[in-house]
Amino acid sequence: VYPNPATSVTSIRYRIMDNSTVFFRVFDLAGSTIVESTGTVSPGEHEMKLNAEKLAAGTYYYTISTNTSSLSSKFSVVK
Numbered sequence: 001v002y003p004n005p006a007t008s009v010t011s012i013r014y015r016i017m018d019n020s021t022v023f024f025r026v027f028d029l030a031g032s033t034i035v036e037s038t039g040t041v042s043p044g045e046h047e048m049k050l051n052a053e054k055l056a057a058g059t060y061y062y063t064i065s066t067n068t069s070s071l072s073s074k075f076s077v078v079k
Contacts, residue, residue, distance in 0.1 A: 001062075005076035006052035012062060013047050020066040024048055027061045034060065052077045
């Protein structure tokens with residue numbers, strides 16, 4: 001995630017080895033889904049942009065998953 005902490009738009013970069021359906025979710029500390037998207041991507045590096053201006057200050061978690069793997073991490077939003 002760059003930048004972290006985020007104030008406006010933050011970018012999450014990831015790499016896919018095969019054509020895959022990618023599930024992207026952002027959760028707050030209570031476990032509520034804030035952002036959710038699904039799409040098919042080709043092999044290579046990709047970037048997901050998230051508008052953090054609409055999020056309250058705090059800590060959030062994200063998950064990027066395919067049928068064969070997943071990645072989870074956290075990021076912060078400051079105002």
